[in-house]
Amino acid sequence: MTTPLLPSVMASCLTSEQLLRHLYLNLRDYAILTVDPQGLITSWNLGAELIFGYAPDDIIGQHVACLFTREDRDQGVPWQELRSAREWHRAADYRWHVRRGGALFWADGVTTVMPDADGGGEPAGYLKILRDVTTSKRAQDEIRRLATIDVLTGLANRAAFDARRAELISFAERGNQLLLLLLIDLDRFKQVNDELGHQAGDLLLQLVAQRMRSVCRESDFVARLGGDEFALMHLHAPSPASGGVLAEKLLAELARPFQIADHAVQISASIGIAVCPLDANLPESLLRKADLALYHAKQSGRNCYHFYTAELDRIAHRKNADHTEMRQLMHGHRCALAYQPIVDANSNTIAMEALLRLPGHLGQQPVEYAVGLAAEMGLLPQLGCWVTRQAFAQLRQWMDQGVHDLRVCVNTCAKELLDDSYLDQLDSALAEYGLRAGDIEIELTERDAIALEQNGSKIVDQLHARGFRLSLDDFGTGYSSLSYLRTLPVTTIKLDKSFLRDVPDNADANAVVRTVILLASELRLSVIAEGVESTAQADFLSDAGCGVFQGFLYARPLSAADATAWLQQRAV
Numbered sequence: 001m002t003t004p005l006l007p008s009v010m011a012s013c014l015t016s017e018q019l020l021r022h023l024y025l026n027l028r029d030y031a032i033l034t035v036d037p038q039g040l041i042t043s044w045n046l047g048a049e050l051i052f053g054y055a056p057d058d059i060i061g062q063h064v065a066c067l068f069t070r071e072d073r074d075q076g077v078p079w080q081e082l083r084s085a086r087e088w089h090r091a092a093d094y095r096w097h098v099r100r101g102g103a104l105f106w107a108d109g110v111t112t113v114m115p116d117a118d119g120g121g122e123p124a125g126y127l128k129i130l131r132d133v134t135t136s137k138r139a140q141d142e143i144r145r146l147a148t149i150d151v152l153t154g155l156a157n158r159a160a161f162d163a164r165r166a167e168l169i170s171f172a173e174r175g176n177q178l179l180l181l182l183l184i185d186l187d188r189f190k191q192v193n194d195e196l197g198h199q200a201g202d203l204l205l206q207l208v209a210q211r212m213r214s215v216c217r218e219s220d221f222v223a224r225l226g227g228d229e230f231a232l233m234h235l236h237a238p239s240p241a242s243g244g245v246l247a248e249k250l251l252a253e254l255a256r257p258f259q260i261a262d263h264a265v266q267i268s269a270s271i272g273i274a275v276c277p278l279d280a281n282l283p284e285s286l287l288r289k290a291d292l293a294l295y296h297a298k299q300s301g302r303n304c305y306h307f308y309t310a311e312l313d314r315i316a317h318r319k320n321a322d323h324t325e326m327r328q329l330m331h332g333h334r335c336a337l338a339y340q341p342i343v344d345a346n347s348n349t350i351a352m353e354a355l356l357r358l359p360g361h362l363g364q365q366p367v368e369y370a371v372g373l374a375a376e377m378g379l380l381p382q383l384g385c386w387v388t389r390q391a392f393a394q395l396r397q398w399m400d401q402g403v404h405d406l407r408v409c410v411n412t413c414a415k416e417l418l419d420d421s422y423l424d425q426l427d428s429a430l431a432e433y434g435l436r437a438g439d440i441e442i443e444l445t446e447r448d449a450i451a452l453e454q455n456g457s458k459i460v461d462q463l464h465a466r467g468f469r470l471s472l473d474d475f476g477t478g479y480s481s482l483s484y485l486r487t488l489p490v491t492t493i494k495l496d497k498s499f500l501r502d503v504p505d506n507a508d509a510n511a512v513v514r515t516v517i518l519l520a521s522e523l524r525l526s527v528i529a530e531g532v533e534s535t536a537q538a539d540f541l542s543d544a545g546c547g548v549f550q551g552f553l554y555a556r557p558l559s560a561a562d563a564t565a566w567l568q569q570r571a572v
C-alpha cells in the first residue's frame with residue numbers, strides 16, 4: 001500500500017510543523033508513536049492504530065513494553081531499547097512485536113531520543129517509528145530454511161550440518177559432555193538406482209531418512225550430507241560405547257526391508273563413529289576421523305560400524321605417504337623390471353617373466369599392494385602400459401642381440417584388463433617393437449580370470465583371438481575350479497609353488513602334483529612349475545610329465561643387465 005504524499009508544490013507552502021503533522025496523521029504503513037522518559041506511550045498515529053490494532057484511547061498511557069513479546073519483556077528488551085536510544089541517540093527495532101489480541105508481526109523500525117526543550121539533561125521522550133515487514137521476513141526465513149535443508153529428505157543438509165557441528169562441539173566442551181558423530185553410508189546403493197531406477201532410489205533415501213529419525217531422539221541432529229551419506233550427532237552421550245548401541249539400532253532399523261512399489265528392497269549400511277572431545281575437538285578433524293572409521297567399516301565388508309582409532313590414522317597416513325610415493329614413482333619413471341628365467345627340461349631358457357620392482361616403502365610390500373594402490377589412484381593403466389612397453393622393448397633388444405625362441409611373460413590383473421585402452425596399447429606396443437602376439441605370454445591369476453568372466457568381459461577371448469599366449473598364474477591357490485580350465489582359452493597353467501613344498505618327500509603331495517599335471521595334459525595345456533628349488537623336485541616333475549620350470553634352482557629374478565648376461569651365457 002502506498003502512502004499518499006503531498007504534491008511537492010503544496011509541501012513547499014507548508015511549514016515544517018504542518019508537514020510533520022500531515023505525515024504523522026497520514027502515514028498508514030508506518031507506526032509512529034512517542035513515549036515519555038518512563039516509557040509510557042504519549043502519542044499514537046493512524047499507522048500505529050492500523051498495525052497494532054489499538055485505538056489511541058486504548059493505548060496512550062500504557063507502557064511501551066506491552067507492544068513487545070513476553071520473552072523480550074522478560075529479558076528487559078523494551079527498557080534496553082530506550083537506554084540504547086538515550087546513549088546512542090537511536091536504537092534499531094528489528095524484532096517480533098505483539099498486536100492487540102496477541103498476534104505477532106515482524107517489525108523493522110527505529111527508536112530515537114527526543115531531547116528536552118533546553119537541550120540538556122534528561123530527554124523529553126522517545127520517538128519510535130516502525131513498519132510491519134512480516135511477509136518479507138517470512139520469505140527470507142523460508143529462503144534461509146531452504147538453504148539449510150535437504151529438499152529430497154527434509155533432513156538438514158551439509159551446510160546446516162557444518163554449522164551445527166561447530167555449535168555442538170562448543171556445547172560439548174563447555175558442558176563437559178560427549179558428542180558422538182556417526183557417519184552412515186548405505187551399502188551398494190548404486191545397485192538400487194541401477195536396478196529399480198533413480199526415482200525408486202530417491203524414495204528409498206526418503207524412507208531411510210524417516211527410519212533414521214525414528215531411531216533418534218528429538219535432540220539428535222540428523223543430516224543428509226549428499227548421495228547416500230547421512231550424519232547423526234548425539235550430544236549428552238553417557239559413554240563413547242553408547243555410539244555402538246546407537247549404530248546397532250540404526251543398522252537393525254535399516255536392515256528391515258523397504259517397500260518400494262512392488263519390491264521389498266533389502267539394504268544395509270556402514271557406519272563410522274568419532275567421539276568429541278576424545279577423538280577430536282575441531283569440527284573438521286572430528287568429521288575426518290568419523291570418515292576414516294566409515295572407510296574402515298566399508299573395507300571390513302560393510303553392514304557394520306567402526307569407531308575411529310589412532311591406528312586408523314596411522315594407516316591413513318601410511319596410505320597417504322604411499323600415494324605420494326606412487327605418484328612420484330610414476331612421474332619420475334623410477335620403477336624397474338626384473339626378469340626370472342623359465343627353462344625347459346634341457347635347460348634352455350624359453351621365457352623370461354617380467355616382474356615389477358619398486359624402490360622405497362612400496363618395494364617392500366607385495367607387488368599386489370602397489371598394483372591395488374595404482375588402481376585406487378586411477379594410475380593402473382599408466383603403470384600397466386609402462387610395464388608392457390618396458391618388457392616388449394627388452395624382448396626386442398634381446399632379439400636384436402640374436403636371442404631366438406624366447407617369450408616374455410607379463411603379469412596382468414582383471415582391473416587392468418578391464419580398462420578400455422588395454423588392447424589398443426598392447427597392439428601399439430607390439431607394432432612399435434616389431435613383435436608378434438605369440439612372443440608374449442599374458443599371465444593372470446585364476447581369481448582374476450573368474451572376475452573377468454563374471455563381469456561379462458570378452459577380453460580373454462579377444463587376447464586369445466589375437467594370438468597371445470595366456471597362462472593361469474598361481475594355479476591351485478584360487479578357486480581351482482576345474483570347469484574354468486575347460487572354458488578359459490588359456491594355453492598354460494603355472495603350478496603354484498605351494499604345491500611343491502612337500503614334493504618329493506610326501507606321497508600325498510606327490511599324488512596331487514601328478515594329478516594336476518595329468519589333468520593339464522588331458523586338456524592339452526602346458527604346465528610350468530613355479531618355485532622349483534631342488535633337483536629332487538625337478539626330477540620328480542620331469543618324471544610326472546612336467547617339463548618346464550621356474551625357480552631358484554635355475555635363477556632368481558635378475559636385473560635387465562644380468563638377464564641379458566644370462567641369455568648370452570646360455571647361447572654360448
Ligand SMILES: Nc1nc2c(ncn2[C@@H]2O[C@H](COP(=O)(O)OP(=O)(O)OP(=O)(O)O)[C@@H](O)[C@H]2O)c(=O)[nH]1
Nearest residue numbers: 185186187188189190191193198201202226227228
Ligand atoms: N536416487 C538417487 N541416487 C543418488 C542421489 N545422489 C547420489 N546418488 C547415487 O548414489 C550412489 C552413491 O554412490 P556410492 O556410495 O559410491 O556407491 P554405493 O553403491 O553405495 O557403494 P558403497 O558405498 O561402496 O557400498 C551413486 O550411484 C550416485 O549416483 C540422489 O539424490 N538420488
